[in-house]
Amino acid sequence: MTKKSPARTPRITIREVASDAGVSVAAVSKVLRDAYGVSDALRAKVQASMDKLNYRPLASARGLRGRTYTLGLVFPDLRNPFFADIFVGVNAALERTQYQAMQGVSVSASSLVEAMIDRQMDGLVLIGPNETNERLNDIADRIPLVAIGHHDLKEARFDTVNNDDQLGARLAVRHLCQNGHKKVAMLSLAAPVSTVINQRELGYRLEMTEQGLGAAINIVRAPQVLRDVQLTVRRLLESRDRPDAIFCWTDLMAFEAISVATELELSIPQDIAIVGYDNTVFCEFAQNRLTSIDQSGEVLGLQATRLLIERIDGRSQSEHFVVTPRVVARASSAKVG
Incomplete structure (x- = not known):
């Protein structure tokens, strides 16, 4: 025996809203279209009826009238x-x-x-x-x-x-240099490269040069895949010429850098300082305490x-x-x- 699908609840119409609100269909239509000249009182009355009846305008029908909202x-x-x-x-x-x-x-x-x-x-x-x-x-x-x-x-x-991504990168490098770090590497994104990445890498290069650290410029790139980020950071931290700081293009990568450094029993920030970008909520967590560039x-x-x-x-x-x-x-x- 074929099971019948439950009957759908009939959709509330604009006429029912108008009747409940005690206004014309045209008045409800004006409220829905956010038309010029609609009073606050009319808008409140129609909205109250829509809420009461659980009325939802059809997006397709609104599209035919100009907007789907x-x-x-x-x-x-x-x-x-x-x-x-x-x-x-x-x-x-x-x-x-x-x-x-x-x-x-x-x-x-x-x-x-x-x-x-x-x-x-x-x-x-x-x-x-x-x-x-x-x-x-x-x-x-x-x-x-x-x-x-x-x-x-x-x-x-x-x-x-x-x-201002270029400025943000410059601020990160400047902050690290002011706190005594001289070998600042940048952990950036592998392809596809966006204009955001280009600006942050440019800012990093410009500030390293301005700080007299042009010879220490070191940009390493990884796809935004956590395993690839971990491997890239591990190679960087296990290299003979290990940096004393890493500027990461996002907090997401910076959190992984913290994890890898912790696994390698490196002290943060004494052995390796880390700065992220975005100032997301997880920066505040005690296990991260991540310095980050806030772009709101x-x-x-x-x-x-x-x-x-x-x-x-x-x-x-x-x-x-x-x-x-x-x-x-x-x-x-x-x-x-």
Whole structure:
């Protein structure tokens, strides 16, 4: 005997909301569209009825009227805790709006972006895109777009929100040198290399040179795979010319560097100092006490969302917001000697 599927609960309609609120269907429609001239009293009355009846507007139907009130977020990876900070900022920006954020994960902005466009999302935020300006401009020509972590601004027809990555790297090296460390290596990312990586490596090189340590420049790279990071750090720490400090391009890599150094029974920071990037919540943990460069992921997410909604509302001129980083010093890089 074939088991019958449970009957679906009938979907509440806009007419039922209007009847419950004691207003016209047109009035409910204006509230849903966030139309000009809607009073706070009308908005509150309609919202109360929608909440009471558990009414949810069909995204597809709203898309036919112009907007779906959905935004697409594309992350390159969800293992990095810094991306959670960005998502918190996005949600904070959307708190008092009708918009909802839908997220996906993709190293490249290809099929996932096309799927989001096909689903009539109103705009996209790409986090750390490994894409050319040509490709990003192509996307921006079809849908409002903001990129977080993309420094190539030449002829950009989209908005960007960036941390000053070059300055952040310089601050990390300067901090280590001021605390007595002279052989500072950088643990960077192997391909695909983004404009963020390029800027941080450039900042590292420039500051090492300015500190008179150009001969000690040492950039090692590893894929963002924990096992590969561990092997790379182990080789670095077991080398004959071992550095006395490592500047890691993310906290995620820095935590692994701390783990490997601990396994090798090296003292932090006496034998090896470690600095990360992102100042994620795990830096505060007693087993890490990680010095890190704070670029405020929440601010990046909040500002990207603000710019995207402005784009959706009609702004066409590109804007580029930059966050100034700062050093948050902890025990992993304390003064030695």
